[in-house]
Amino acid sequence: MKYVYIDSGTTNSRLYLAEDKEVVSVRMLGVGTVDNVAPDSRKLESCLWEAYGEMLQEQGLADREIDGIYMSGMATSKNGICEVDFLPVPIDIKRYADEIHMHKTECFGREVGFLTGIVDRPGVEGKLDNVELFHNVRGEEIELFGIMEEWEEVFCQKKAAVIMPGSHTHILYAEDRKITGITSCMGGEMYKAMAKDTILKASVDLRPLQLCREAVAKGYRMTVEKGINRALYITRTLDLFTGESRIVRNSYLEGVVNTGIITALKDRETAKDLDVVVIAGDRVYHEIFGCLAECAGLSVPVEGIEAKPGRSFALSGFLRVMQEREKQ
16 A cells, blocks of 8 residues: 655645555655745645655656545644644544545645544633633644554553644643643744744754753743743843853753743643653753753653654654554
8 A cells, every 4th residue: 555644734744655654755845834824825735736746756656556645733724724623632543543534635636634633622612711721732643643652661551741842842641542631832933933033043043952951950940930031031141141152042042942831741730640751852852851850840750752763753653543544
């Protein structure tokens, strides 16, 4: 069986051609739902269709030879390609695979399977006085299904919180191979906004690769003690009035931006019952959130995992979903 799987996010998209569970080709695009706005509200789909055609041409394949095209992540959002409502937690991979939404798209001219996001909510519709009880993700759920399959020993008979660094940096909760809850946060986009569109762009890098734990901890303390507005400006102060390096300034800002995420985890009622906190992403984020967990006084083991070479968490999840779907 030949499948094309498209993992579409807020700012980037990845296309995978897989045959018999092996990846044949990968293409990465710097386009996501953030680009899908008027007057070009179909930009995402047209870019994906173009990349899909190029991938097939490169492999000497025709569209009719592809058994299925599937999309997940922000492609299923209001600003994506086909809006599909969230599925409620708790949810396991069997129910997730059962709920794939098939829809014929304009550019692809054929039915595409949309793997939608999940929601943790007390009711269908929220109000101002309870909106903080609503949490949702699109894309992270399929990543976690892949993670739980490939790192089974980390999750076996454990209650886990999984921090997933990215544009939004959500936290998902898992137990017995089920996703049981969500805490929705904003991490990557907040850092990017500060580093790209404010005066701080002169002081920090867009994507830190090295870390100073002392500076991360300082960012945590300043955010807790002074509030986020003052804490953010101190990033600039580090540049103007100290001889500290760019690595220190980057690390400090990461500490400020991500303090709210670790605080949200700690404040959740289920935090006291956790057996492990897993950081799923690049190694630098293992250090960032490991340091912040220590600052916040979390007494739970923290483990970091990275996607295996040539794979992604989302791809692993998709292949696992297809395996489940083929059982039906």
